[in-house]
Amino acid sequence: MSARPPLPGAAVAALACPVCGGPLASAADAAVLRCPAGHSFDRARQGHVTLLPPGHRPPSGDSAEMVADRMAFLAAGHYAGVSAALADAVLQGDGAPPEVLLDLGGGTGQHLAAVLALAPGAVGVVLDSSPYAARRAARAHPRAMAVVADTWARLPVRDGAVDRALVVFAPRNGAEIARVLHPAGRLVVVTPAPDHLGELVGPLGLLTVDPDKRARLAASLEPHLVPESTTSRQERLRLDRAAVATLVGMGPHARHLSRDDLATRLGALTEPVGVTVAVHVATYRRAG
Numbered sequence: 001m002s003a004r005p006p007l008p009g010a011a012v013a014a015l016a017c018p019v020c021g022g023p024l025a026s027a028a029d030a031a032v033l034r035c036p037a038g039h040s041f042d043r044a045r046q047g048h049v050t051l052l053p054p055g056h057r058p059p060s061g062d063s064a065e066m067v068a069d070r071m072a073f074l075a076a077g078h079y080a081g082v083s084a085a086l087a088d089a090v091l092q093g094d095g096a097p098p099e100v101l102l103d104l105g106g107g108t109g110q111h112l113a114a115v116l117a118l119a120p121g122a123v124g125v126v127l128d129s130s131p132y133a134a135r136r137a138a139r140a141h142p143r144a145m146a147v148v149a150d151t152w153a154r155l156p157v158r159d160g161a162v163d164r165a166l167v168v169f170a171p172r173n174g175a176e177i178a179r180v181l182h183p184a185g186r187l188v189v190v191t192p193a194p195d196h197l198g199e200l201v202g203p204l205g206l207l208t209v210d211p212d213k214r215a216r217l218a219a220s221l222e223p224h225l226v227p228e229s230t231t232s233r234q235e236r237l238r239l240d241r242a243a244v245a246t247l248v249g250m251g252p253h254a255r256h257l258s259r260d261d262l263a264t265r266l267g268a269l270t271e272p273v274g275v276t277v278a279v280h281v282a283t284y285r286r287a288g
């Protein structure tokens with residue numbers, strides 16, 4: 001493994017010590033983050049840092065296999081349209097361009113990297129409970145860094161330090177997101193629409209999207225955040241069976257299907273497999 005990637009200073013400046021809440025700074029060799037009270041957090045060789053309160057065990061997050069499938073599927077560009085819709089929502093508006101982006105449950109960091117590519121003045125932080133995902137996210141973009149954290153717990157981020165919070169197919173904690181957002185900041189949430197991956201549900205026995213998901217999302221975020229706008233994006237991919245296998249493997253379905261069962265079901269699909277990608281992209285601002 002090569003040397004740890006450098007840390008973007010403005011991203012480190014947005015972080016808070018998970019023990020005392022103080023500001024964190026990077027040591028000269030970028031191998032450790034420290035707060036003024038002396039709490040220190042070593043960076044892993046792969047570049048990520050773990051910022052969890054003492055004794056806090058995070059949920060396990062995505063496995064190594066799921067993360068490998070996510071890397072492959074996103075690197076092939078199949079969700080480039082989702083990244084583009086996310087970037088549009090993150091960068092829209094005629095105010096000052098966002099400088100600090102926080103991607104909660106950001107996985108491999110590939111969506112964040114796509115947004116950073118369009119935001120030359122911005123830095124980004126991926127928070128994810130999966131160390132396998134954080135390893136990938138640590139190298140996703142030169143202006144991004146990766147932190148292993150539990151987004152259901154107090155976030156290791158300073159009050160009001162974030163211009164845009166991003167949540168793509170991941171859990172969201174309304175109270176904490178509102179705390180870390182700058183008063184003029186925005187939250188952008190991407191969720192699957194009811195027909196997302198619809199063609200695969202029956203043949204592969206996938207989990208279905210809860211039709212009440214939008215209502216549940218709104219309820220979980222209010223009263224901390226107020227909805228501002230929503231857009232929808234739909235497209236149809238034409239995938240070979242190998243790509244469908246990675247698409248299934250990277251998602252929650254992977255936990256419900258055995259590899260053999262999936263292989264049998266995949267074998268029955270006719271290539272190319274038409275797959276609908278349908279998402280809602282909702283933007284929120286802080287309440288009050």
Ligand SMILES: C[S@@+](CC[C@H](N)C(=O)[O-])C[C@H]1O[C@@H](n2cnc3c(N)ncnc32)[C@H](O)[C@@H]1O
Nearest residue numbers: 061062105106107128129130150151168169170
């Ligand atoms: C469906 S994946 C989405 C990943 C990424 N946003 C994307 O779209 O490529 C959900 C991610 O949330 C992470 N996750 C689940 N529970 C979490 C928690 N409590 N704290 C932080 N991350 C969590 C998982 O490890 C996984 O990387």
